[in-house]
Amino acid sequence: MGQLPAVIVDGVLYASWMFVIAVGLTLIYGVMKILNVAHGSLYALGAYTASTAAGYWLSHGHAPMGSYVVLLLAALVVGLIAGPLIERGLLRFMYGRDEIVLVLVTYALFLILEDFTKLLFGVDPILVAEPYGLLGNLQMGRLIYPVYSFVLVAAAILVGVALALVLNRTRQGKILRAVIHDREMSTAVGINVSRVYLVTFTIGAMLAALGGALTAPTTSVQPGIGAEVIVLAFAIVVVGGLGSLGGAAVGALLVGLVRSAAVHYQPEVELFSVYVVMALVLIIRPKGLFAAPEVRKI
């Protein structure tokens, strides 16, 4: 029982950065009906770019606090370049094909990007930990956490709130929700669905890259992190309900806490605990926790 606070804090921390990634994934699915396997590669690209850029910045003697700005900029740049390139250059030729075919397309893209990242950044691990320790530590009872971790939590909350506000309060958000609801109808009322897709995918890519950029200082960035992350992101998004932003938050928390509990109490089950949860949720709620209602077919 003494471990409970640690379990919860660790769980929330883990959930935060997974949320940033998962929310982009679920957004892309909700609007475009594409389960983007390449999301993991975008995460990796974000991590690599951020680490490399921050490392460059710091090694050239610039202000350490500036490294945070560098991290964020790196994520933005990756998203703004990769997003449109992928959407315009590949995905838009595949719309209208079966959902599963689109998953396979993004899977192929994932394979390509994995190696592309290796070509660009090499295969050696990169660790730029300075931004992680820069803000000092926070002591809570017997637990000590770097302040940076809570910056991550704050970032996740910010992203969530910002997305919720945009979707519910702005005109752009309404348009997005219209497309999520019914693409054909949206086209019929004059919405430029093409542009909505481009914007959505780019935002999603930026979020994935942001997830990577924010976690880069906390871990050794190396080949394979994309693959690890994507299956977890799937689990979260499916658990939460495909296309539901609130679901992504709840899913992330659930997955984060379960994983944290496993790590603390029963490390052997860490790896599959998340999938057991996913299987259990799908058994109870076949379409996830916050799935959209079904429409009558006949």
Added chain:
Amino acid sequence: MKLRDTPLLLIVALVVLLAIGLILPQWALSFVSVALYLGIVVLGMALMMRTGLVSFGQGLYYCLGAYAAGTLDHFFKLSDLLLMVVAGALVAGVVAVILGFLLSKYRDIFFAMLSLAFSMILYGLLVKSSELGSTDGFGLSVKTFAGIAISASAVRYTIYAFSAVLATLFAIGMHRYFNSHLGRLAGAIRDNELRVEYMGASVRRVIHLNYVISAVLAGVGGALMAGAIGHVDPETTANWTTSGEFVFIAILAGTGSVAAPFLGAGIFEAVRTFALQYFPNTWQMTLGITMLLVIMFLPGGLWSVFGLRRRST
């Protein structure tokens, strides 16, 4: 291709394979064996795809088959190939019967994700299991077939020959299945489940059945692989990336012909071996690009190149 020609052609192919296998060098025997046992797995996937479902977790049964085979030798000193394959088929089959009750309720992305989840559960279990060698796995060897001892130099040919026989049997069986009522029902389910139910058939039962068949095939493939490679580990069997490879080959092969999975597996293995040797850091990219090209230009898979694509794909 007329209905009755295919089994004949397959048997001819088998005879040819068995004959030239006697003079092929070891590396060629290995290569063809890989194409055969991977092809068996993909044949099962083709059946599921015909039924409208793509599994992203076929590695679960491939792994179960492989580990069942390995366990027989490693823990029980039973190094019989026939026994290993039977064990692989049985273990995979039993698990599929159980999981099938659940999985037959899901479609599309959810089926794909749930099947993925179960394969990752097995992966996680194995990685953390020190008795089973965790990430390193363990080795095994084949010493007999149906009780008859095999000399060390003949093991490779035995595995090759047995794989060829099984592949032919399964291909012929699948061909006949596709042309039976149940086989046609699979395509109908993929097209319109509602109508199938409204005609009076149980969609779930057919899906469950086909799921078990494809699992058994994957289990056999895994057992053959274990015997051929002499080693089993979680990464190359249960990890989702392996399942992804099966999906890739299945797409490459298409669902039009029972021989296509074997050809697709052969091409895949050739590309992979070649790429791994000369471009170790870009072989995934090669795979990805090939997959995209196939998806974009050959929606019916390889078989559409030969113009022998059946209408129902």
Added chain:
Amino acid sequence: MAVVLEARNLNKSFGAVTAASNINASIEQDSVVGLIGSNGAGKTTFINMVTGYLTPTSGQVLYEGRDITGLQPRAVTRLGISRSFQIPQLFNTLSVHDNLLVGVGIASRSVKTAAGTGSNEHTQVEQLIERFNLAGYRTQTAGLLPEGVRKLLDIAMAVAARPRLLLLDEPTSGVSADEKFRLMDMVMSALKTEGVTVLFVEHDMDIVSRYTHRILAFYEGRIIADGDPLTVLADAEVRRYVIGEQLHKEASSAAH
């Protein structure tokens, strides 16, 4: 006359929406009954409840005296009830012949048929192709057929199950005006040899009055008229809510 289908106090609501309200009807064997009403009046909901696609919120459906309320569609089909759909439900990548082959294959394995089993599946398919005039389309892919032919195939599939009660949901919708009668003639003559009770939903009043012995008129989930065609089509409420005043020629000439 024996009662083949009976609906007792059927109700169906989806939250605040009432799709069916207190539906009571008794259908006699071998009759041909028309279901009319504007869109959303509850006709398809009625068919959906009878065939098990929807479970009534309350009430019962009895088939040949047996309670079939809430049974799954395939169980209902096995008892001898079959239906066609507003939007044809076909196996779009299969040919016309294969569509029927699958249908006949399923039916012969699961349905307690009216005429009895025994004949070869391929013979049955040929018979259906002939009866529904589909010979010219036999090898064509169902998804690429003209709408009228798709509807025919859809109905043929329903008939393949050898039903004793056949429900047709808008059999002539989407079919061009000059084709409608030909289609109905074909369907009705195909059914004449079978001894089938038929219910069909229809918007075209000429068709309804020509082929039915009896009409049920729906409005806002309720049945507002139930009787022989002449009476129902002259009914004031039916004219107001379903047909429209001007379409009824006798009424407008009487008003002069």
